[in-house]
Ligand SMILES: *[C@@H]1O[C@H](CO)[C@@H](O)[C@H](O)[C@H]1NC(C)=O
Ligand SMILES: *[C@@H]1O[C@H](CO)[C@@H](O)[C@H](O)[C@H]1NC(C)=O
Ligand SMILES: *[C@@H]1O[C@H](CO)[C@@H](O)[C@H](O)[C@H]1NC(C)=O
Ligand SMILES: *[C@@H]1O[C@H](CO)[C@@H](O)[C@H](O)[C@H]1NC(C)=O
Ligand SMILES: *[C@@H]1O[C@H](CO)[C@@H](O)[C@H](O)[C@H]1NC(C)=O
Ligand SMILES: *[C@@H]1O[C@H](CO)[C@@H](O)[C@H](O)[C@H]1NC(C)=O
Ligand SMILES: *[C@@H]1O[C@H](CO)[C@@H](O)[C@H](O)[C@H]1NC(C)=O
Ligand SMILES: *[C@@H]1O[C@H](CO)[C@@H](O)[C@H](O)[C@H]1NC(C)=O
Ligand SMILES: *[C@@H]1O[C@H](CO)[C@@H](O)[C@H](O)[C@H]1NC(C)=O
Ligand SMILES: *[C@@H]1O[C@H](CO)[C@@H](O)[C@H](O)[C@H]1NC(C)=O
């Protein structure tokens with residue numbers, strides 16, 4: 001079996017960059033001193049409480065390889081301890097910020113005694129155990145960022161008492177259970193980030209109460225049931241990510257009222273229905289749409305061309321059908337177009353014409369249209385596609401005609417897969433210009449003539465599939481020079497031995 005063509009993983013990672021937006025929030029929230037702080041009087045008792053609570057926090061950290069908390073000792077006022085920030089006048093702890101410090105341990109319930117806390121940030125450590133419910137006492141808390149730790153147990157419902165919370169980021173932990181219904185009281189929340197946990201159950205309707213929410217990222221959990229209609233009330237929402245769950249039903253039409261949406265991500269669920277024809281007009285700021293691997297049907301909305309900020313369009317692994325009649329030329333930032341594994345096209349002559357409109361997309365890196373029913377022949381304008389494109393997958397269609405010589409312009413390609421189509425004629429020698437090519441797959445077509453010797457000079461080529469064609473002649477001698485090609489060639493299908501319809505000798509390169 002040959003490896004099936006797939007879009008590289010880095011492309012999907014682009015979806016997660018949004019979590020960095022909280023840095024921006026940080027500046028918004030903490031650039032201004034709170035007027036309440038000035039009225040607070042200093043007292044011995046108060047500073048003793050903070051001191052004790054911080055030492056209790058330290059006592060629950062079992063490993064601190066960098067010795068950050070060694071400096072948390074009474075030879076220095078706690079306001080000067082690394083990672084601790086105090087209010088300027090009242091000298092009470094307002095922030096604990098210890099990101100990426102390799103700390104291992106528990107989160108002490110004593111943090112609930114730091115009653116002036118406005119921010120806790122422990123991103124990128126190994127804090128395990130549960131999130132202490134005592135955090136619910138911190139009514140001034142605005143930012144709770146525990147992303148990328150090993151926290152277990154449930155999200156404490158008492159967090160709903162932290163009514164000033166703006167950013168609740170618990171992504172990439174081991175949290176279980178449901179989203180507590182009570183969290184709906186957090187009406188100031190702008191970011192709720194709970195991706196990559198083991199959360200389950202339905203998404204509560206109380207999410208409709210997050211009236212300030214801008215970012216909801218709950219991908220990679222076990223959420224099930226339908227997407228609540230109430231999400232459509234969150235007018236400030238810009239990023240909505242619920243991919244990699246078990247959500248079913250249709251996307252509620254109310255969601256298409258969220259005109260500020262830039263990221264719309266529901267891939268890897270069990271959703272059905274179709275995308276509305278006015279999608280691109282409903283979401284004029286759309287940058288990423290990912291509904292891959294669901295059960296969507298219908299046409300790719302033509303209005304996609306109106307969403308001129310689009311970067312990523314990932315509709316692969318669905319049942320989308322009809323022709324690709326879109327004009328993509330108005331999408332200058334388009335980076336990834338993944339339409340593979342659908343039912344697009346009817347094998348008709350004009351079905352490759354859309355490729356011409358992609359010539360304007362100078363940022364295009366990944367184009368996947370494999371495993372559909374697309375007919376027609378590759379237009380000469382394929383040579384005008386972006387030279388930054390590295391993935392061009394067209395396998396498993398009904399593409400006919402010849403491979404245009406101009407394919408040699410696409411010098412960025414690392415993968416070119418035209419296997420299992422109906423192309424004929426020769427393999428253009430210009431393929432030899434594609435010096436970055438690692439995988440060239442042309443098997444199961446009607447190609448004839450010789451293998452151009454230039455293919456043997458592609459020094460990064462590691463996979464070459466040419467079987468099931470009508471190629472003739474010898475393997476070019478360029479292939480014999482193992483110092484230029486074989487070092488990277490792991491696999492060449494033996495043409496004659498396995499597939500007698502070719503009249504070629506077996507390949508000569510050995511695996512080093
Ligand atoms: C508490 O405050 C007093 C007076 O402001 C100061 O002398 C003392 O060092 C403080 N103690 C701690 C632990 O911060
Ligand atoms: C206590 O903290 C000071 C710096 O504030 C540091 O120089 C000293 O080594 C620390 N003491 C211990 C026992 O770690
Ligand atoms: C919080 O402070 C109170 C009073 O100082 C103390 O009795 C209690 O043990 C503290 N709680 C935690 C969890 O440290
Ligand atoms: C967490 O660690 C990753 C990888 O080391 C790094 O890219 C990221 O910036 C870190 N995040 C924070 C908030 O420090
Ligand atoms: C999570 O934190 C660890 C350090 O604890 C870091 O090595 C890793 O890269 C981080 N992962 C992410 C996705 O930021
Ligand atoms: C948090 O809720 C639990 C039960 O849900 C309760 O026992 C506990 O007292 C609450 N803690 C705070 C700090 O409100
Ligand atoms: C949602 O908001 C409404 C009105 O603001 C309030 O009555 C209700 O209790 C809230 N529900 C939750 C779960 O927060
Ligand atoms: C979308 O918003 C309009 C007006 O803002 C409203 O009339 C309509 O009902 C909303 N549609 C849905 C499906 O919520
Ligand atoms: C949407 O795009 C189409 C085709 O590119 C164009 O004809 C139409 O005017 C656009 N509509 C709006 C509202 O911009
Ligand atoms: C390509 O881009 C140019 C300039 O950005 C624009 O004028 C033209 O209409 C675009 N072509 C298509 C097919 O959209």
Ligand SMILES: *[C@@H]1O[C@H](CO)[C@@H](O)[C@H](O)[C@H]1NC(C)=O
Pocket residue numbers: 359381383384
């Ligand atoms: C495609 O590129 C050729 C030159 O390689 C150029 O003459 C032609 O105008 C281009 N076509 C488009 C539509 O950009």
Ligand SMILES: *[C@@H]1O[C@H](CO)[C@@H](O)[C@H](O)[C@H]1NC(C)=O
Pocket residue numbers: 478481483484
């Ligand atoms: C094989 O490669 C070496 C090193 O790149 C080169 O010197 C030699 O001329 C090549 N031989 C052939 C037959 O291409």
